[in-house]
Amino acid sequence: MNLARTSLLSLASTLVKLLSALVINKALALFVGPAGVATVGQFQNFFQSVMSLSQCGIVPGVTKYTAEFKSQPAVLYELFSTSLKITLSVTLIISVVIFSISEYLSSSLLGKKELSYIFKILSVSLFLYVLNSLALAVLNGLKEIKKYIAINISQSLIGLFLSLILIYNYSLDGVLLAIVLNQSIVFLFLIFKLRNHFVARFCFFTAKFNKEHAINLSKFSIMTLTSALCMPIALMLIRSEITLKFGEDFAGYWQGVWYISSMYLFSATTVLSTYFLPRYSEINCREELKKELFNAYKFITPILLAVTLLIYFMRESLVELLFSSDFSPMVELFFWQLVGDFIKICSWLLSFLLLSKSIVKVFVFLEIFTTITFVFLVKLCTNIMGIEGVVFAYSLNYFIYFLTLLLTVRHFFFNRRGNNVL
Numbered sequence: 001m002n003l004a005r006t007s008l009l010s011l012a013s014t015l016v017k018l019l020s021a022l023v024i025n026k027a028l029a030l031f032v033g034p035a036g037v038a039t040v041g042q043f044q045n046f047f048q049s050v051m052s053l054s055q056c057g058i059v060p061g062v063t064k065y066t067a068e069f070k071s072q073p074a075v076l077y078e079l080f081s082t083s084l085k086i087t088l089s090v091t092l093i094i095s096v097v098i099f100s101i102s103e104y105l106s107s108s109l110l111g112k113k114e115l116s117y118i119f120k121i122l123s124v125s126l127f128l129y130v131l132n133s134l135a136l137a138v139l140n141g142l143k144e145i146k147k148y149i150a151i152n153i154s155q156s157l158i159g160l161f162l163s164l165i166l167i168y169n170y171s172l173d174g175v176l177l178a179i180v181l182n183q184s185i186v187f188l189f190l191i192f193k194l195r196n197h198f199v200a201r202f203c204f205f206t207a208k209f210n211k212e213h214a215i216n217l218s219k220f221s222i223m224t225l226t227s228a229l230c231m232p233i234a235l236m237l238i239r240s241e242i243t244l245k246f247g248e249d250f251a252g253y254w255q256g257v258w259y260i261s262s263m264y265l266f267s268a269t270t271v272l273s274t275y276f277l278p279r280y281s282e283i284n285c286r287e288e289l290k291k292e293l294f295n296a297y298k299f300i301t302p303i304l305l306a307v308t309l310l311i312y313f314m315r316e317s318l319v320e321l322l323f324s325s326d327f328s329p330m331v332e333l334f335f336w337q338l339v340g341d342f343i344k345i346c347s348w349l350l351s352f353l354l355l356s357k358s359i360v361k362v363f364v365f366l367e368i369f370t371t372i373t374f375v376f377l378v379k380l381c382t383n384i385m386g387i388e389g390v391v392f393a394y395s396l397n398y399f400i401y402f403l404t405l406l407l408t409v410r411h412f413f414f415n416r417r418g419n420n421v422l
Helices: 003-055 059-068 073-100 102-110 113-141 145-193 211-246 248-282 286-313 315-322 325-356 360-385 388-414
Strands: none
Touching: 003 073, 003 102, 003 113, 003 145, 003 211, 003 248, 003 315, 003 325, 059 073, 059 113, 059 211, 059 248, 073 102, 073 113, 073 211, 102 113, 113 145, 211 248, 211 325, 211 360, 248 286, 248 315, 248 325, 248 388, 286 315, 286 325, 286 388, 315 325, 325 360, 325 388, 360 388
């Protein structure tokens, strides 16, 4: 399946997910206000970190090696079995820890000890999230894009209805419940959809543990976990910094802008993970890789530029439509946020290349370095520019990241003479 067709199918899935998320966000704005939105954002960042840890960061690796070994069923059985045994073992440990310290987590992250039951429910539902993620990773690696997209669309709609019902009835508690309960509901749907698929065969659970697969997956684990943990942790620190300097409402305004960005950037990340990760993984020719990268920028950047300009000129209407008049101060934060978003996607096209080729040390270093500089620049820029310094720091940070990645990719892939084989 080519890039254009994959992008169109991914766009369909993304539009459903975006519309679902935007409806949920509107309900949030009306029922919990700016301070509540900030609290939900804090929990979502924690949730993302826990989800990444429970997957051990190996989901992109499962996609990559499924694409490589899709013609060898016996190897696939061992790959999936090994992945299951790794992730379920780690998930068990994480679940026990979260359940044990649920009151502490509730007090420190949400400021309310009585919400500890949310973390207990989260600890129980982790297993279902892991199984759901691994099954979807296998479908992606097999390039069964239609089925993969159809399941994602259905799961988005399930999440929408569940969230609206819980938010309407339980307000802030409801949205937190929806975030954790959604994993259980969507997995039950996945089981039904794949009941006759070979992914659901019992041999996936009983095949032997393969040390070679475990070692290969561990490379992805280090890279993916670094990427998945660094940004949520940075966002939690930055949100705390904003709250301390400007108050909870300003944290909610910034969260709103970040939320809009994350929603439309999700379409780009969907294309990257659905098309580019398997595609980069199977390319072994330097010239072919250069051509693929050039085509990626030629295809994605004009669309991204058009979308960012549209959002900028419609920013006041978007705030009113997606939030409420209480969020009007966030209009001033859009310009530098959108500049940073554009540079971020240009950077991701390069970072996915490092990820697909398992260049571990460099990838990990760049992710950690970028996270540290982001937090540092936010502290520095907010002292000079006020709340607008947060988004300026974001844009500046990704400009530095892009330039660093450009030099890194050129060194590893396009600056070598002789053999054209990677």
